[in-house]
Amino acid sequence: VEKFKSISPAEFFYRNKEIAGFSNPARALYQSVRELLENALDATDAHGILPDIEITITRDKSKSFVYRITVKDNGIGIPPHYVPDAFGRVLFSSKYVLRQTRGMFGLGAKMVVLYGQMTVGEPVEIITSPIGSRRVYAFKIMIDIKENKPIVLYKASWPKNSDWHGTIVRVAIEGDWGRARQRVIEYVRRTAIVTPYANIVMLTPDNEVYVYRRVTESLPPPPRETKPHPHGIDLEMLKMLIKSSDAKTLEEFLIKEFQGVGKVTAERFMRQYGFDPNRDPRTFTQEELEKLAKALKEYSEFRAPRADHLSPIGAELIKLGLQAILKPEFVEAVTRKPVVYEGHALIVEVGLAYGGAIPPSDHPILLRYANKIPLLYDEKSDVSWKVVAENIDWSYYGIQFPAPLAILVHVCGTKIPYKGVGKESIADVPVIESEIENGLRQVARALKAYLAKKRREEELQRK
Amino acid sequence: VEKFKSISPAEFFYRNKEIAGFSNPARALYQSVRELLENALDATDAHGILPDIEITITRDKSKSFVYRITVKDNGIGIPPHYVPDAFGRVLFSSKYVLRQTRGMFGLGAKMVVLYGQMTVGEPVEIITSPIGSRRVYAFKIMIDIKENKPIVLYKASWPKNSDWHGTIVRVAIEGDWGRARQRVIEYVRRTAIVTPYANIVMLTPDNEVYVYRRVTESLPPPPRETKPHPHGIDLEMLKMLIKSSDAKTLEEFLIKEFQGVGKVTAERFMRQYGFDPNRDPRTFTQEELEKLAKALKEYSEFRAPRADHLSPIGAELIKLGLQAILKPEFVEAVTRKPVVYEGHALIVEVGLAYGGAIPPSDHPILLRYANKIPLLYDEKSDVSWKVVAENIDWSYYGIQFPAPLAILVHVCGTKIPYKGVGKESIADVPVIESEIENGLRQVARALKAYLAKKRREEELQRK
Ligand SMILES: Nc1ncnc2c1ncn2[C@@H]1O[C@H](COP(=O)(O)OP(=O)(O)OP(=O)(O)O)[C@@H](O)[C@H]1O
Ligand SMILES: Nc1ncnc2c1ncn2[C@@H]1O[C@H](COP(=O)(O)OP(=O)(O)OP(=O)(O)O)[C@@H](O)[C@H]1O
Ligand SMILES: [Mg+2]
Ligand SMILES: [Mg+2]
Numbered sequence: 001v002e003k004f005k006s007i008s009p010a011e012f013f014y015r016n017k018e019i020a021g022f023s024n025p026a027r028a029l030y031q032s033v034r035e036l037l038e039n040a041l042d043a044t045d046a047h048g049i050l051p052d053i054e055i056t057i058t059r060d061k062s063k064s065f066v067y068r069i070t071v072k073d074n075g076i077g078i079p080p081h082y083v084p085d086a087f088g089r090v091l092f093s094s095k096y097v098l099r100q101t102r103g104m105f106g107l108g109a110k111m112v113v114l115y116g117q118m119t120v121g122e123p124v125e126i127i128t129s130p131i132g133s134r135r136v137y138a139f140k141i142m143i144d145i146k147e148n149k150p151i152v153l154y155k156a157s158w159p160k161n162s163d164w165h166g167t168i169v170r171v172a173i174e175g176d177w178g179r180a181r182q183r184v185i186e187y188v189r190r191t192a193i194v195t196p197y198a199n200i201v202m203l204t205p206d207n208e209v210y211v212y213r214r215v216t217e218s219l220p221p222p223p224r225e226t227k228p229h230p231h232g233i234d235l236e237m238l239k240m241l242i243k244s245s246d247a248k249t250l251e252e253f254l255i256k257e258f259q260g261v262g263k264v265t266a267e268r269f270m271r272q273y274g275f276d277p278n279r280d281p282r283t284f285t286q287e288e289l290e291k292l293a294k295a296l297k298e299y300s301e302f303r304a305p306r307a308d309h310l311s312p313i314g315a316e317l318i319k320l321g322l323q324a325i326l327k328p329e330f331v332e333a334v335t336r337k338p339v340v341y342e343g344h345a346l347i348v349e350v351g352l353a354y355g356g357a358i359p360p361s362d363h364p365i366l367l368r369y370a371n372k373i374p375l376l377y378d379e380k381s382d383v384s385w386k387v388v389a390e391n392i393d394w395s396y397y398g399i400q401f402p403a404p405l406a407i408l409v410h411v412c413g414t415k416i417p418y419k420g421v422g423k424e425s426i427a428d429v430p431v432i433e434s435e436i437e438n439g440l441r442q443v444a445r446a447l448k449a450y451l452a453k454k455r456r457e458e459e460l461q462r463k
Numbered sequence: 464v465e466k467f468k469s470i471s472p473a474e475f476f477y478r479n480k481e482i483a484g485f486s487n488p489a490r491a492l493y494q495s496v497r498e499l500l501e502n503a504l505d506a507t508d509a510h511g512i513l514p515d516i517e518i519t520i521t522r523d524k525s526k527s528f529v530y531r532i533t534v535k536d537n538g539i540g541i542p543p544h545y546v547p548d549a550f551g552r553v554l555f556s557s558k559y560v561l562r563q564t565r566g567m568f569g570l571g572a573k574m575v576v577l578y579g580q581m582t583v584g585e586p587v588e589i590i591t592s593p594i595g596s597r598r599v600y601a602f603k604i605m606i607d608i609k610e611n612k613p614i615v616l617y618k619a620s621w622p623k624n625s626d627w628h629g630t631i632v633r634v635a636i637e638g639d640w641g642r643a644r645q646r647v648i649e650y651v652r653r654t655a656i657v658t659p660y661a662n663i664v665m666l667t668p669d670n671e672v673y674v675y676r677r678v679t680e681s682l683p684p685p686p687r688e689t690k691p692h693p694h695g696i697d698l699e700m701l702k703m704l705i706k707s708s709d710a711k712t713l714e715e716f717l718i719k720e721f722q723g724v725g726k727v728t729a730e731r732f733m734r735q736y737g738f739d740p741n742r743d744p745r746t747f748t749q750e751e752l753e754k755l756a757k758a759l760k761e762y763s764e765f766r767a768p769r770a771d772h773l774s775p776i777g778a779e780l781i782k783l784g785l786q787a788i789l790k791p792e793f794v795e796a797v798t799r800k801p802v803v804y805e806g807h808a809l810i811v812e813v814g815l816a817y818g819g820a821i822p823p824s825d826h827p828i829l830l831r832y833a834n835k836i837p838l839l840y841d842e843k844s845d846v847s848w849k850v851v852a853e854n855i856d857w858s859y860y861g862i863q864f865p866a867p868l869a870i871l872v873h874v875c876g877t878k879i880p881y882k883g884v885g886k887e888s889i890a891d892v893p894v895i896e897s898e899i900e901n902g903l904r905q906v907a908r909a910l911k912a913y914l915a916k917k918r919r920e921e922e923l924q925r926k
Pocket of ligand 3: 038108
């Protein structure tokens, strides 16, 4: 007879840690460093703070394969009453709003704590002091897996005698530095390339120190919280928006709850589809809601989403970064206009580097980023790879493989449709695929012109 | 100021449906058929029932891109008081036990319901009658996403006037049959190959009918629930086992809660590590638990896991299946002995087919299965691909590419470490990688001998 039961989200991710990228000790060490570093960057550059981040990875003196990871940042800190849930409750987050951040699931820090708890059994240590707070707070936390809630083993606080603000996270996990080393170092390096305003220092178990000093004091404008765009709104989201809105009429609802809808646009929209502007949206029947959702999806006159709440890397910075790491003879980059995916605004950026010190290979070298996070694994199941390897006929642009060609793709937005909670590859979403393709064709055309010009000059020289 | 909140598992998977394989209408149609068919097979062959399964996919008459999917089975049915949670509560399942089943997450049916709810807005319809029940039960269910609980819009029951038992699931979703068609048909065909005891009929939106008649009445022994093996037990699992066990002493705990541990083995184990057999495991300190977990992991005298609770396809059936689909000139297959991964017993099976009607290609054709589920996507991020394309030097076995070579890999066990909840590829787990490699070398050696013999015969003929 079948034994039915339900389990908590903590138990789900404890049983299925491979789903979150923790599939073996080397991957777990990589993923743990990532999750903590991504949290540190979200706590700084999304809040107008020039990041100063220190990462320390050391071997435990007695237990083999046990590593202690410490990540320290000068970010906004965490209000003490939220710390236990932030590190001890799966699906708890401050990033469930519509804003471009690296984090989005409410899971990362908890996976690190869970993995440490199951492999080593020690609590995570948190030290934090929010901006403006006069105290420093310290915690030792474990997760009650069955109930999905934090177990606070220790907490303390003391007066702050400096103006330090930020967070220190210390955890002990089973890992494998030998196998993880190359990817961890690559990950931090590729992070530094797109955050030239950050100081990042990493001490490794082999006692190597990697220092990425900031090369600019100018922080890009931080991403801002926004409203959903009407395109791609599904029925459930529409129902949720209506439920949580204080708007009394349909017209007020459209203007207040969406971006890209002003009074004039709202009136035209309602007139075109025969909606009553004064109707209370809470009184709509299921059929009327379906009609409204369908109309919102197809109406083409809504203003395209603005880019100003998003935070792309920028074409100049992409070119600088490619120049610095690859030393190519030619480099080009483009930042596309925003598009909409299920109500979310997305910007795709594409960079191309050719020749110079790039070694020839059978496929383009692909450097992927999503919300400024470097994606290093699962390349072949990423939508970018599909575009670069299948949708583009490179011979049309004058490229014969093997060729010295590198492509950088950055997708940023208020939601990244990752294929997995380990954030390694982006799903096959049609609008993203076509944006990458169009951006790639733009930079490839520039390469084609460059190669043609180069060939003409070489022929002239020969004569 | 950061807005902290927690969300329910239903809201998590609603917001991140790409994580579960629902990344576009074509994938969603494929995934929906899969999830329902996998549930129907679990309800039959895991319970000694020869499966009779009907799949119907029809276009909605008025709404474009809306499809209605119906899956009917003759399985064990669902007790009516569990139906609402089974289809309306995310992370609710009867497969959270240690038994080889296709399902494992408690999510599949709910994802189909969620996706239908957000794209079309109609409830899922369930009709079910458990074996031995005298009534048939009908439900219409939607999911309260915020609270992660079912909304029962309709329920009814009536006396059963036949001995039918089983379940019918009917749902309306947005899909794209044009783009999904090839993969859905391939998925059902590859399912039928490894379930030759099943009748599967599928009616498609193009009014095609695919019929897979059973070619045998003999069902393999159903998989059975088992206990964890001591190898790979982590601290958390050890604590949970102790907590839920009614054993009064350590000796009783070891014998009762694990497979592969008899009285003699338990005594030897405890003596070797200096444990007191009469100690109540509930009194162990954190340090003693760590010592016990470590000892359980390393002690080499525990009996290897038995294969009898698992349900592999079997070498004969793999060869038959490869022969039938590929018409090769040579075929070989091997079923490996069970190994342990984190307390779970796993069996890897490898099949190889060469020549004949197989078209030559640059890489081996790879047919992947996990717990008898065909895996069609994300091939290049699967551990099998890594072994087939990187770990094996095919020239050593007499293979020069392009070559007409196909490999089948089946991994079965009480837990499959998938990379994602969409069940498309298996994570890089070291013991699985080495098992696939060893199995592959076994069948490749047989191919090498065959090719050598063939070459000798051809040379003899030439003289
Ligand atoms: N270093 C930090 N500084 C400030 N806040 C932090 C820090 N680390 C974690 N947090 C807070 O804890 C919350 C939970 O972090 P966690 O990594 O689990 O989820 P997330 O970052 O929101 O999403 P994701 O799972 O995608 O990483 C964050 O939303 C953030 O509010
Ligand atoms: N056709 C069916 N016949 C009998 N029981 C079913 C059927 N479909 C679903 N169930 C029951 O409903 C439960 C939930 O199904 P669901 O697909 O959501 O999860 P699962 O199959 O347990 O795991 P997974 O998410 O990996 O598919 C199953 O565990 C099973 O007990
Ligand atoms: Mg995070
Ligand atoms: Mg299922």
